[in-house]
Amino acid sequence: MSFSWEVAAIWIGLALAASLISIRIGVSVALVEILVGMLGGNLLALQPTPWIDFLAGFGSVMLTFLAGAEIDIQVMKEKWRETLSIGFASFLFPFLGAGAYAYWVAGWSLEASEIAGIALSTTSVAVVYAVMVERGYNETGFGQMILAACFITDLGTVLALGLLFADYDWHLAAFGVGTGVTLWLLPRVTPWFFAKVGSRISEPETKFLLLVLFALGALAQAAKSEAVLPAYLVGMALAPFFLANRTFAQRMRLIAFAVLTPFYFLKAGVLVGWSAIVSSLGLIGIFLGVKVAAKFAGVWPLTRVFRFSHREGLYLTLLMSTGLTFGTISALYGLSNHYLDREQYAVLVTAVILSAVVPTLIAERWFDPGGRPPEETLSRRHSDRGDQLADRRGGGG
Amino acid sequence: MWHKILVGLDGSEGAGKALAVAVKLAAQSSAELHSISVEEKLPHYAATVGEVQESKQEAANYFRKLVAEAQQSARASGVTLHSHVMPGHEVETIVTFAKDHGFDLLVIGFMGHSKIFGRIWGSTSQNLAKLSPCTVLVVK
Numbered sequence: 001m002s003f004s005w006e007v008a009a010i011w012i013g014l015a016l017a018a019s020l021i022s023i024r025i026g027v028s029v030a031l032v033e034i035l036v037g038m039l040g041g042n043l044l045a046l047q048p049t050p051w052i053d054f055l056a057g058f059g060s061v062m063l064t065f066l067a068g069a070e071i072d073i074q075v076m077k078e079k080w081r082e083t084l085s086i087g088f089a090s091f092l093f094p095f096l097g098a099g100a101y102a103y104w105v106a107g108w109s110l111e112a113s114e115i116a117g118i119a120l121s122t123t124s125v126a127v128v129y130a131v132m133v134e135r136g137y138n139e140t141g142f143g144q145m146i147l148a149a150c151f152i153t154d155l156g157t158v159l160a161l162g163l164l165f166a167d168y169d170w171h172l173a174a175f176g177v178g179t180g181v182t183l184w185l186l187p188r189v190t191p192w193f194f195a196k197v198g199s200r201i202s203e204p205e206t207k208f209l210l211l212v213l214f215a216l217g218a219l220a221q222a223a224k225s226e227a228v229l230p231a232y233l234v235g236m237a238l239a240p241f242f243l244a245n246r247t248f249a250q251r252m253r254l255i256a257f258a259v260l261t262p263f264y265f266l267k268a269g270v271l272v273g274w275s276a277i278v279s280s281l282g283l284i285g286i287f288l289g290v291k292v293a294a295k296f297a298g299v300w301p302l303t304r305v306f307r308f309s310h311r312e313g314l315y316l317t318l319l320m321s322t323g324l325t326f327g328t329i330s331a332l333y334g335l336s337n338h339y340l341d342r343e344q345y346a347v348l349v350t351a352v353i354l355s356a357v358v359p360t361l362i363a364e365r366w367f368d369p370g371g372r373p374p375e376e377t378l379s380r381r382h383s384d385r386g387d388q389l390a391d392r393r394g395g396g397g
Numbered sequence: 398m399w400h401k402i403l404v405g406l407d408g409s410e411g412a413g414k415a416l417a418v419a420v421k422l423a424a425q426s427s428a429e430l431h432s433i434s435v436e437e438k439l440p441h442y443a444a445t446v447g448e449v450q451e452s453k454q455e456a457a458n459y460f461r462k463l464v465a466e467a468q469q470s471a472r473a474s475g476v477t478l479h480s481h482v483m484p485g486h487e488v489e490t491i492v493t494f495a496k497d498h499g500f501d502l503l504v505i506g507f508m509g510h511s512k513i514f515g516r517i518w519g520s521t522s523q524n525l526a527k528l529s530p531c532t533v534l535v536v537k
Contacts, residue, residue, distance in 0.1 A: 022440065030444030063444060070446040126443040133449060134484050253447045261444065325444045356442040 003051055011052065014040050015262035028126070029257070030265050030324065034353060037269020048267045053336075057227070059264030060329050061213055062256040064158060064228040067125060067325065068235020069242040069249060071151045075144045082145050082306050086299055087152020090320045093298030094291050095121035095160065101290050106283060111165070112344055115334030118160045119348045120291040120355070122323040122330070125150040127356050131319060131364060142308075142369075146316055155232065157326045161333060162220065162229025171223040178219045179230050182212060183237045190241055194248075205248060206255065209234075226333055268328045268349060271335060276346035287351040292359060295321040311369045318363035327352030399428040403500040405491055405525075406432040406480070408463050411506020415536040416467055419504040423476045428502075430476050432467055433494055434460045436484045457482070488524045496530045503529050507537045 018036040022029040040046040048056065076083050099117025102108040108116065128150055129138065137143030166172050190208075197204040212234060217227030235242075242249045277284065299320050303313030331348040334340035340348070404419035406412050416432070423430035436456045443449045464480040471478035483490050495503050507522050526533045 026440060028440040028443035028448060030448075031442045066445050066447060124442075126445050126449060127441075129446045130441055130443050130449045133453060136484070249447065250451065253445070253451070257448070265444070324442060360442070 003049075007049060007052075010040075010044070010046065011263065011266060014266055018262065018266070028130075030261065031353065031356065033262055033265035034269035034272075034328065034349070037266035038272050038274070039269075040266065041270035041272065042274045046270050048270060052263055052267060055260055055263035056267040056332075057264075059256065059260035059262075060332070061217060061227050061231045062252070062260050063264065063325055064329065065209075065213060065231040065235040066249075066253060066256060067154060068232040068237075069239050070125065071236055071239045072144065072148065072243070073236075073239055076148045076151070079141070079145045079148060082302075083148040084152055086145075086302050086306075086316075086320070087149035088156060089298035089302055090123055090149060090153040090295060091121045091156030091160075094294035095156070097294030097297070098287060098290050101286070108344060109339070111339035112334065112341075114160075114164055115330060115339050116287070116344075116348055118157055118164070119327045119330035119334070119352055120287060120294075120323065121153070121160070122157045122326040122352075123150040123153040123320045124322045124324040124326070124356055125154060127322040127324055127360060128319045131360060135364075135368065142312060142316075146319060149320065151236075153320065154326055155236075157330065158226075158229045158232045161330055162225045165337065165339070166223050166225040169223075171219075172225065175216075175219040175223040175225060175230075179216055179233060182216060182230075183233055186212065186234065186237050187241065190238060194245070203251075206252065209252070228329055228333075265328070268332055271332070271342065272346045272349050273342055276343040277350050280343060280347045284347050284350045284354070287347065288354050288358065291323070291351070291355055292318075292321045309369065311367055315363050315367040315369050318359045318367060321359040322356055323352050324356040327355065399423070399426045399502045401429045401498070401500045402426075402431070402502045402504060403491075403495055403498075404430065404432050405503070405505040406434045406463060406467055407487075407506075408459070409506055411536065413506070415504045415506040415534075416470065418534065418536050420471045420474045420476050420478075422502070422504070423471075424474050429479070430471060431479045431481060431498070431500070432464065433491055434463065434480070434482045435487045435490045436460070436482065453484075487521055488528060491525060492528045492530065500531050502532050502534060504534045504536060507535050 014036050015033065018033040019029055021027075021036070022032040025032075037046075095117040097117075098120035099113045102116035103110060103113035106113075125147060128146060132138035132143045132147065138147070166175075193208055194205050197208075199205070213227075213231050216230035216234065220227045220230055296317055300313055300317045303316055308316065328349055331340065331345055331352065334348070335342070335345040399422055402419050402423050404412075404415050406416060419430060419432075422428065436453070440448060440452050460482045464482070468478045468480060481494065483494065491503070491505075503525065505522055505525055522535050526535060
C-alpha cells in the first residue's frame with residue numbers, strides 16, 4: 001500500500017489519544033498504546049502498512065538500544081554473583097518452561113514454542129524500576145541488584161531472539177565480527193566524535209548513532225538474526241557514556257517516544273484480534289501461570305542462597321516475573337517472520353501484558369518487604385538527571 | 398494549642414486554602430509548620446526506565462515551583478515552612494508521614510472526586526480524615 005496522509009493522521013491521532021489517556025490515568029504510554037492499538041485494529045479494522053512496519057521496526061530498535069543504555073555497569077560489577085545467577089535463572093527457567101508447555105502441551109510448532117519461551121522469559125526493567133522508585137528501593141542495594149538482574153534477563157532474551165533463528169553461515173560470522181569490532185571501538189570513538197562535532201542543530205551525534213544501529217541491523221538481517229540484538233549490545237557498550245551525557249540520552253528518548261515507539265506499540269496492539277483472545281482465554285491464563293511458576297522455580301531458591309529474607313525473596317521473584325517491551329518485541333518478531341499465526345500472537349501479547357500488571361499488583365499489595373519511600377529533598381532533586389532536560393526545555397531547546 | 402502542623406500541598410485550589418489556614422494557625426500557636434506533597438502519577442508498567450525518570454522529573458519541577466510559592470507565602474506571615482516531597486499513594490504516604498513525625502494537626506483542602514467515584518471509594522479527604530493519626534482539619 002502506498003503512503004497515505006489519511007492513514008498517517010489516524011495512527012498519529014491514536015498515538016495522541018493514548019498519550020492523553022496515559023497522562024490522565026497514570027499508566028505508561030506504551031501499555032495504553034497497545035490497548036488503543038487493539039481498539040483500532042478491532043473497531044476500525046486498521047492494518048499496518050509497509051511504512052508503518054518500518055517506523056515500528058525502527059521504534060523497537062530504539063527501545064532496545066535505550067534499554068541497553070540504561071544499564072548501571074557498576075552495580076553489575078559490585079554484585080555480579082547475585083546479578084548474573086538470578087538474572088540468568090530468571091531467563092532460563094521460563095524460556096524452557098513456557099517453550100516446553102507450548103510445544104508438548106499446546107501443540108505449537110518448534111519455532112512458535114521457542115518464540116513463546118523467549119517472549120515469556122523477559123523481565124521488564126522499566127516496570128520494576130517504576131515500582132522501585134515509588135517505594136524508594138531504587139536507592140538501596142537490594143533494589144539496584146534487582147534492576148541489574150533484570151538487565152541480565154533481557155540480555156538472555158535478546159541473545160536468544162538474535163541467535164536462535166539465525167542462519168549459521170558466513171553471514172552470521174560477519175555479523176558477529178562486525179558487532180564485536182563495533183562494540184570494542186564505540187566506547188572510544190563515540191566520545192571523540194561527539195567532542196569533535198559538538199552539539200549542532202543538524203544533530204550529527206544522533207545520525208552517527210543511528211548509522212551504527214542501522215549498519216549492524218543490516219548485518220543482523222543478512223544473517224537472519226534480529227536487529228534488536230546489536231541495538232541492545234550497542235546500548236550496553238555506551239551505557240557509561242550515556243549516564244554521563246544525560247541530555248543526549250533524553251534527546252534520543254524524545255525522538256523515540258514522539259514518532260517511533262507509538263507506531264511500534266500501536267502496531268503490536270492492532271495485530272491482536274479480540275476473537276483470538278476470547279477463544280484462548282484459558283491458554284493465556286496458563287501461559288501467565290507457567291511464566292510466574294517458572295520464575296519461582298528459577299529465582300526464588302537463589303534468593304534463599306543469597307540470604308534474602310523470605311519476604312524479600314517473594315517480592316524479588318514476583319517483580320522478576322513482570323514483562324512488557326521485550327515480550328511484545330519477541331512476539332511481533334515471531335509474527336513478522338511467520339513463526340506464529342495471528343491467534344498465537346494474540347495469546348502471547350495478552351499474556352505478556354498481563355505479566356506486566358498481575359505480578360506487580362501482587363508484589364506491591366502483599367509482599368512489599370517494608371521500608372518507606374524516601375523523602376525527596378529539593379536539593380537532591382535539583383541535582384537530578386532530568387534537570388538538564390528541564391533547563392534545555394526552559395531554554396527553548 | 399498546636400505544636401506541629403502538617404499541610405497537604407498538591408497545587409489545587411483547596412490545598413491553597415488549606416495552606417492559608419495552616420499558616421494562620423501556625424502563626425497563632427507558634428507551631429512548627431510542614432508541608433507534604435505526594436507524587437502519585439509516576440507511570441505504571443512503563444516501557445523504558447527513562448520514561449519513569451522523565452515523569453519523575455516533570456513532577457519534581459512542578460512541586461519545586463509549588464513549594465517555593467508556598468514557602469514565600471508562609472514567610473510573608475512570619476512562618477517558616479518546611480517542605481517535603483515524596484513518591485507514593487497520596488493517602489498512605491500522608492498518613493504514614495504524619496504518624497512517623499508526630500504531627501498533632503493535619504490540614505488538607507477538600508479534594509472532591511466525582512459523585513460516583515466518591516460514593517464507591519471515598520474521597521481523598523474522607524480517607525485522610527478516617528486514617529490520620531492526628532486531628533484533621535478539612536478546609537473548603
